[in-house]
Amino acid sequence: MDSWVFITADGWSGALEAPRALGGRVVAVVVGPRELAEGVAAAGPDEVRWVEPKPGVPPEAFSLPLADVVAAAAPAVLVAGADPAARALLGAAAAALEVPLLPGAVGLAVEDGHLRVRRALAGGQTIETCAPGGGVAVIYAGEDAPAATRPEATIEVLGLTCSPLAIGASEPVGQASGLSDAERVVSFGRGVRAREDVAIVQALADACGAELACSMPIADDLGWLDKSRYVGRSGNHIAPALYLAVGIAGAPQHLEGVRGARIVAAINNDPDARIFQSADYGIVGDLYEVVPALVAEIDKLDK
Amino acid sequence: MRAVVVYKWSRNAADALVRADGSIDWRNAKMSPGEDDPAALAAALRLIRGGDDELVGLTIGDGDASWALARGVASTWSVEDLPALADNGSTAAVLAAAVRRIGGVDVVVIGDSRQEPGVAAAVAGRLAWSVVLGAQTVEAVDGRLHVTRRVADVRQTVVVPTPAVIGIAAESDLDRAPGMKELLAARKRPVNRIGLADLGVTAGDVQTLGCRRPETAPARVFAGDPAQSAAQFVSALRAEGVL
Numbered sequence: 001m002d003s004w005v006f007i008t009a010d011g012w013s014g015a016l017e018a019p020r021a022l023g024g025r026v027v028a029v030v031v032g033p034r035e036l037a038e039g040v041a042a043a044g045p046d047e048v049r050w051v052e053p054k055p056g057v058p059p060e061a062f063s064l065p066l067a068d069v070v071a072a073a074a075p076a077v078l079v080a081g082a083d084p085a086a087r088a089l090l091g092a093a094a095a096a097l098e099v100p101l102l103p104g105a106v107g108l109a110v111e112d113g114h115l116r117v118r119r120a121l122a123g124g125q126t127i128e129t130c131a132p133g134g135g136v137a138v139i140y141a142g143e144d145a146p147a148a149t150r151p152e153a154t155i156e157v158l159g160l161t162c163s164p165l166a167i168g169a170s171e172p173v174g175q176a177s178g179l180s181d182a183e184r185v186v187s188f189g190r191g192v193r194a195r196e197d198v199a200i201v202q203a204l205a206d207a208c209g210a211e212l213a214c215s216m217p218i219a220d221d222l223g224w225l226d227k228s229r230y231v232g233r234s235g236n237h238i239a240p241a242l243y244l245a246v247g248i249a250g251a252p253q254h255l256e257g258v259r260g261a262r263i264v265a266a267i268n269n270d271p272d273a274r275i276f277q278s279a280d281y282g283i284v285g286d287l288y289e290v291v292p293a294l295v296a297e298i299d300k301l302d303k
Numbered sequence: 304m305r306a307v308v309v310y311k312w313s314r315n316a317a318d319a320l321v322r323a324d325g326s327i328d329w330r331n332a333k334m335s336p337g338e339d340d341p342a343a344l345a346a347a348l349r350l351i352r353g354g355d356d357e358l359v360g361l362t363i364g365d366g367d368a369s370w371a372l373a374r375g376v377a378s379t380w381s382v383e384d385l386p387a388l389a390d391n392g393s394t395a396a397v398l399a400a401a402v403r404r405i406g407g408v409d410v411v412v413i414g415d416s417r418q419e420p421g422v423a424a425a426v427a428g429r430l431a432w433s434v435v436l437g438a439q440t441v442e443a444v445d446g447r448l449h450v451t452r453r454v455a456d457v458r459q460t461v462v463v464p465t466p467a468v469i470g471i472a473a474e475s476d477l478d479r480a481p482g483m484k485e486l487l488a489a490r491k492r493p494v495n496r497i498g499l500a501d502l503g504v505t506a507g508d509v510q511t512l513g514c515r516r517p518e519t520a521p522a523r524v525f526a527g528d529p530a531q532s533a534a535q536f537v538s539a540l541r542a543e544g545v546l
């Protein structure tokens with residue numbers, strides 16, 4: 001069962017590794033700069049087919065021409081990660097093959113000769129096993145894969161005529177807040193009741209040697225911290241060793257910003273708060289009591 | 304410019320009850336406005352600048368179709384017998400058939416949903432149109448679309464010829480409840496109710512073999528006396544080497 005994996009940006013390791021379990025050839029189709037294709041080739045898929053967009057051409061400009069190539073080769077399995085451009089390529093290819101397209105895939109397998117797709121549902125609370133019947137396209141949403149030690153693949157250049165899409169302008173967004181490379185981040189949400197009380201959380205951040213961050217409503221609606229300091233889908237995407245969430249509910253949009261964190265810890269007075277489903281450690285309690293107790297405990301360490 | 308805005312086309316994952324064995328009870332959950340729908344609608348409304356410009360709604364399922372009509376859309380279509388499907392490709396094939404039926408469409412604006420991230424892409428695939436996903440805004444300039452989106456730390460404008468599908472990813476919750484006047488006006492606006500048979504399509508789905516709970520370690524949670532919890536918590540984080 002051969003698989004084609006569409007790659008347009010970093011963060012491809014899990015999507016490239018998942019079809020390995022099927023035992024067939026894994027072909028990486030890379031649309032992007034040379035460094036991206038070389039990085040993928042080094043991970044050792046069976047083949048790399050590389051489309052190099054001219055400057056100012058977005059990867060999506062190749063979605064329809066690539067779909068023709070896919071239709072001719074008719075691989076059994078198509079894979080892309082969450083990246084918008086990779087999904088655009090996948091959508092065109094899946095339509096060309098008229099195969100089902102399943103989101104949320106966390107694993108692929110062959111059982112008794114039949115293809116199986118495992119996918120996360122309801123925010124990852126349960127894993128469904130699907131039997132697609134024939135071929136399938138999946139959007140991979142599982143873990144990243146560790147670097148593999150396979151022989152490097154050779155890169156075959158794929159010359160395609162693109163559709164007339166163009167990147168008109170690019171401008172940097174937001175200013176650096178120091179969050180992106182912080183080792184530790186202490187973050188607070190609407191569990192903090194008043195602007196004056198931010199000092200309580202700041203004291204914890206200082207004690208931990210952490211940067212201070214917040215949930216979106218704290219910056220957007222209340223303005224208690226600068227907008228450059230909120231975490232989540234539309235804010236900062238960070239990967240600290242420790243992310244400590246204080247009085248934050250753990251909305252999925254918020255958690256999208258801390259997927260890369262090594263340890264997520266949370267303080268919340270609601271034992272059923274959603275954040276505890278995604279956290280490694282937690283304290284159930286009133287932050288107004290727990291945070292000062294934590295500061296006192298950490299101060300003891302230094303003595 | 305003739306635009307279609309697709310809305311209320313999936314169920315809300317928050318309406319799913321996951322039982323102890325991992326099976327899901329949707330508790331008769333109906334299609335509900337997606338978290339990106341308000342942003343998609345706001346973007347689509349800005350494409351309509353008077354003259355011959357027109358914005359048409361498109362929804363699926365047998366729920367209330369008036370959501371968009373009460374928020375500025377003049378008429379809408381509803382594919383009433385399309386259920387919620389696991390297969391994003393199948394959902395997209397029906398939406399694409401409906402867009403063809405509506406006819407003369409230059410742009411489809413649809414939420415680029417985190418929950419169903421294949422639908423917007425597959426609608427474009429089925430129509431064989433250009434597509435940009437993860438977008439925030441779209442504007443018509445000289446017959447082309449100027450689409451903005453965030454790529455890493457850069458805000459990018461992509462210029463796209465029509466016809467095209469634009470997947471809008473909301474950055475915040477933009478929805479506002481319509482007033483009484485808008486709700487009354489919505490009742491007078493036309494809903495074209497059609498079925499799969501009218502479109503000449505079927506809506507197959509993949510077979511499910513069941514669900515189970517993932518094997519994730521639950522959080523270690525301390526509760527009770529704050530000082531004692533704090534001590535346990537700090538020593539656990541020290542042991543992890545993060546404090």
Ligand SMILES: Cc1cc2nc3c(=O)[nH]c(=O)nc-3n(C[C@H](O)[C@H](O)[C@H](O)COP(=O)(O)OP(=O)(O)OC[C@H]3O[C@@H](n4cnc5c(N)ncnc54)[C@H](O)[C@@H]3O)c2cc1C
Binds near residue numbers: 217232248285288
């Ligand atoms: C399209 C879209 C994009 C979004 N993007 C983002 C984003 O990028 N980032 C983001 O953060 N949000 C985002 N949101 C908003 C998100 O859905 C949540 O509404 C938001 O994250 C909630 O913030 P919160 O946890 O601070 O507040 P709340 O939801 O009000 O939670 C407060 C928490 O504090 C706890 N609490 C209350 N009192 C105490 C106490 N005394 N001690 C301890 N705990 C206490 C409560 O139990 C609760 O869990 C987005 C929403 C949408 C629709």
